[in-house]
Amino acid sequence: xxxxxxxxxxxxxxxxxxxxxxxxxxxxxxxxxxxxxxxxxxxxxxxxxxxxxxxxxxxxxxxxxxxxxxxxxxxxxxxxxxxxxxxxxxxxxxxxxxxxxxxxxxxxxxxxxxxxxxxxxxxxxxxxxxxxxxxxxxxxx
Amino acid sequence: xxxxxxxxxxxxxxxxxxxxxxxxxxxxxxxxxxxxxxxxxxxxxxxxxxxxxxxxxxxxxxxxxxxxxxxxxxxxxxxxxxxxxxxxxxxxxxxxxx
Amino acid sequence: xxxxxxxxxxxxxxxxxxxxxxxxxxxxxxxxxxxxxxxxxxxxxxxxxxxxxxxxxxxxxxxxxxxxxxxxxxxxxxxxxxxxxxxxxxxxxxxxxxxxxxxxxxxxxxxxxxxxxxxxxxxxxxxxxxxxxxxxxxxxxxxxxxxxxxxxxxxxxxxxxxxxxxxxxxxxxxxxxxxxxxxxxxxxxxxxxxxxxxxxxxxxxxxxxxxxxxxxxxxxxxxxxxxxxxxxxxxxxxxxxxxxxxxxxxxxxxxxxxxxxxxxxxxxxxxxxxxxxxxxxxxxxxxxxxxxxxxxxxxxxxxxxxxxxxxxxxxxxxxxxxxxxxxxxxxxxxxxxxxxxxxxxxxxxxxxxxxxxxxxxxxxxxxxxxxxxxxxxxxxxxxxxxxxxxxxxxxxxxxxxxxxxxxxxxxxxxxxxxxxxxxxxxxxxxxxxxxxxxxxxxxxxxxxxxxxxxxxxxxxxxxxxxxxxxxxxxxxxxxxxxxxxxxxxxxxxxxxxxxxxxxxxxxxxxxxxxxxxxxxxxxxxxxxxxxxxxxxxxxxxxxx
Numbered sequence: 094x095x096x097x098x099x100x101x102x103x104x105x106x107x108x109x110x111x112x113x114x115x116x117x118x119x120x121x122x123x124x125x126x127x128x129x130x131x132x133x134x135x136x137x138x139x140x141x142x143x144x145x146x147x148x149x150x151x152x153x154x155x156x157x158x159x160x161x162x163x164x165x166x167x168x169x170x171x172x173x174x175x176x177x178x179x180x181x182x183x184x185x186x187x188x189x190x191x192x193x194x195x196x197x198x199x200x201x202x203x204x205x206x207x208x209x210x211x212x213x214x215x216x217x218x219x220x221x222x223x224x225x226x227x228x229x230x231x232x233x234x
Numbered sequence: 235x236x237x238x239x240x241x242x243x244x245x246x247x248x249x250x251x252x253x254x255x256x257x258x259x260x261x262x263x264x265x266x267x268x269x270x271x272x273x274x275x276x277x278x279x280x281x282x283x284x285x286x287x288x289x290x291x292x293x294x295x296x297x298x299x300x301x302x303x304x305x306x307x308x309x310x311x312x313x314x315x316x317x318x319x320x321x322x323x324x325x326x327x328x329x330x331x332x
Numbered sequence: 333x334x335x336x337x338x339x340x341x342x343x344x345x346x347x348x349x350x351x352x353x354x355x356x357x358x359x360x361x362x363x364x365x366x367x368x369x370x371x372x373x374x375x376x377x378x379x380x381x382x383x384x385x386x387x388x389x390x391x392x393x394x395x396x397x398x399x400x401x402x403x404x405x406x407x408x409x410x411x412x413x414x415x416x417x418x419x420x421x422x423x424x425x426x427x428x429x430x431x432x433x434x435x436x437x438x439x440x441x442x443x444x445x446x447x448x449x450x451x452x453x454x455x456x457x458x459x460x461x462x463x464x465x466x467x468x469x470x471x472x473x474x475x476x477x478x479x480x481x482x483x484x485x486x487x488x489x490x491x492x493x494x495x496x497x498x499x500x501x502x503x504x505x506x507x508x509x510x511x512x513x514x515x516x517x518x519x520x521x522x523x524x525x526x527x528x529x530x531x532x533x534x535x536x537x538x539x540x541x542x543x544x545x546x547x548x549x550x551x552x553x554x555x556x557x558x559x560x561x562x563x564x565x566x567x568x569x570x571x572x573x574x575x576x577x578x579x580x581x582x583x584x585x586x587x588x589x590x591x592x593x594x595x596x597x598x599x600x601x602x603x604x605x606x607x608x609x610x611x612x613x614x615x616x617x618x619x620x621x622x623x624x625x626x627x628x629x630x631x632x633x634x635x636x637x638x639x640x641x642x643x644x645x646x647x648x649x650x651x652x653x654x655x656x657x658x659x660x661x662x663x664x665x666x667x668x669x670x671x672x673x674x675x676x677x678x679x680x681x682x683x684x685x686x687x688x689x690x691x692x693x694x695x696x697x698x699x700x701x702x703x704x705x706x707x708x709x710x711x712x713x714x715x716x717x718x719x720x721x722x723x724x725x726x727x728x729x730x731x732x733x734x735x736x737x738x739x740x741x742x743x744x745x746x747x748x749x750x751x752x753x754x755x756x757x758x759x760x761x762x763x764x765x766x767x768x769x770x771x772x773x774x775x776x777x778x779x780x781x782x783x784x785x786x787x788x789x790x791x792x793x794x795x796x797x798x799x800x801x802x803x804x805x806x807x808x809x810x811x812x813x814x815x816x817x818x819x820x821x822x823x824x825x826x827x828x829x830x831x832x833x834x835x836x837x838x839x840x841x842x843x844x845x846x847x848x849x850x851x852x853x854x855x856x857x858x859x860x861x862x863x864x865x866x867x868x869x870x871x872x873x874x875x876x
Contacts, residue, residue, distance in 0.1 A: 129575075153370070154370065154453070154493055155493065155575055156495075157570060159489060159490040159493065159570070160490055160571050181367060183371055186489070191490055213349075213350055214346055214487075216342055216343055217487070218343070219484055219611065221490065227611075228339040229483075229614070230613075231339065232339070232617060232620065233613075233617060241383070243430065245383070245430070246384040246427075246429055284365060284379065285365060301806075304381070304745060304751075307745060307746060308381050312747055312756075313746055313754060314674055315674075
């Protein structure tokens with residue numbers, strides 16, 4: 094298990110992430126883990142209770158978590174959003190764009206390679222969950 | 235017999251295990267017997283070959299002939315571009331493939 | 333046509349450097365093949381039978397002379413002197429070395445070209461009508477919409493790991509020259525009652541193992557809402573497309589399983605949300621792009637007649653030249669289907685020549701068609717004769733557009749690791765059997781399409797006559813299908829019966845077309861006759 098990568102200023106959340114079923118059944122859990130086939134919208138009524146949402150990427154080919162991340166950020170979730178599992182350095186950038194601000198990769202990542210990946214693209218074509226202005230906004234002020 | 239084949243990582247060239255290394259000529263293929271699976275795993279991990287696999291072949295006077303037409307086409311080149319044939323001087327190439 | 337600004341150029345240049353680093357990591361063993369494969373596929377690089385194969389993007393099939401010359405240069409310098417134009421309007425090279433790929437991409441970037449997303453489980457090349465901007469029947473040029481979608485889909489962070497590949501097509505005429513109904517999303521531009529132009533959206537078409545013609549999902553989306561609507565459509569697919577079985581992972585399967593109504597409703601709900609996010613570009617961006625597709629400076633006094641004195645030239649005009657919306661001009665199709673040649677292949681020399689001819693005779697613009705031919709969209713009628721002479725000298729003037737020898741064929745087992753059978757030798761045999769132009773013209777429009785495996789890259793389901801190569805106990809075997817169409821009358825071909833070997837299927841086609849000739853009524857195309865009389869007469873003639 095690689096070291097977690099985190100892009101937040103606040104302190105890491107101490108509570109363990111419970112399953113979605115457990116979370117929906119409890120009133121005091123503050124961290125939840127979403128499996129790749131679970132619906133992020135199930136969490137929307139409870140976002141104010143949550144400090145950490147961990148989304149599973151069982152294989153890097155399973156891209157459902159990218160939609161889950163954006164859906165949660167679009168709903169105003171401001172807590173920690175963590176991508177966990179088969180996360181390679183090449184996925185960090187699209188994951189950041191989809192709102193993820195921490196990563197728990199199965200295998201360790203080279204921090205220098207991660208830094209290069211995050212800094213590489215000066216311009217993006219689409220609006221996503223990271224607040225970056227897309228190229229069309231830059232073109233037309 | 236069983237022979238091992240794959241592609242060269244850097245060039246993509248079709249290559250064949252010759253007993254000691256990887257040759258670009260199917261005639262050099264060695265019988266890997268039952269050791270093929272372990273052999274190709276080791277060679278792939280060492281990046282001597284990309285995407286290797288073990289196939290059946292028959293011994294012939296001209297060397298091993300892969301059992302499946304796909305690998306015979308890999309061995310020789312596209313049947314519709316004989317000018318790009320790996321063994322252009324071999325007049326029997328056509329019938330060897332098909 | 334679209335010209336990159338500094339943002340576009342920077343993005344492509346950055347991608348080249350990113351891929352250069354990924355290749356270095358692969359060569360050094362820091363990435364396994366399993367980890368590297370989706371990354372190289374997102375840059376159009378396959379590992380095929382003989383070598384790596386690189387598929388270069390030609391956005392909606394449009395390019396200029398400078399870009400064609402670069403394609404010729406790549407063929408000459410990094411490959412074996414030729415390239416293959418594909419059924420998605422791209423070009424592919426069959427003999428590429430991994431170690432050269434970063435340099436190839438760097439060279440392509442100098443002429444605003446790339447290989448981004450021409451493979452992989454992401455949004456692929458946006459395809460369009462090869463007559464766009466020239467056809468008299470289009471309501472507007474569809475390509476600005478295609479360009480908008482191209483930029484939106486490039487490195488889309490949410491849709492880079494879809495369940496499967498995703499293909500989008502945009503047309504703007506009732507006549508479908510781009511097989512729009514056989515795409516994951518097909519868009520037809522239409523006018524509403526107020527005369528405004530918008531998009532009719534079809535979702536869930538495709539070929540492969542389970543071919544389907546797409547149902548209409550939304551009848552009108554204004555340009556200002558297009559991207560948010562398509563975003564919603566993709567998000568529903570990304571979330572609910574199947575991930576357990578790659579043969580059931582396309583959006584057509586999702587729509588088939590949940591039904592078009594359910595899919596439509598989910599997209600509407602998602603869209604109601606997505607629309608609030610402000611991710612549609614302003615109209616100014618669409619206008620900026622549209623301005624680059626303004627018509628060329630046509631000569632209003634161009635001669636509107638063609639001197640048909642040369643009989644061979646006249647045959648070519650009849651078959652390969654289509655009506656242009658501008659008087660004095662014509663649309664010329666360059667056939668890459670020389671009798672006995674390899675469908676869709678062109679040598680570096682031929683590609684260079686086509687670049688020259690485009691600059692001289694077509695306002696420096698060319699199109700690649702999904703039928704693997706090349707179009708010069710804006711040719712003065714007065715220039716058609718010298719154009720034809722130049723093409724004829726280079727083996728590019730076969731007068732067979734849409735005739736039986738204008739075959740769509742995938743590379744097949746000669747090149748492709750997925751194939752079960754060879755398709756090119758079969759295409760050559762068929763073309764040679766029907767080499768007589770007189771006979772071909774008598775048979776009329778007859779779209780014959782060959783796929784070497786069930787993945788259907790040769791579009792055999794959409795052939796008036798389709799052929800599917802299969803593996804029958806280790807030997808190549810061919811199934812014959814009749815009655816498919818990729819036009820606006822889209823339909824899927826039906827299998828005639830048991831398969832044949834290579835010579836057998838050529839004979840079966842012979843009997844099929846003779847049956848057509850025997851029962852056709854005046855002016856009936858093969859497809860029309862088949863639809864009228866059904867499979868039985870053909871089956872009887874083929875199997876006796």
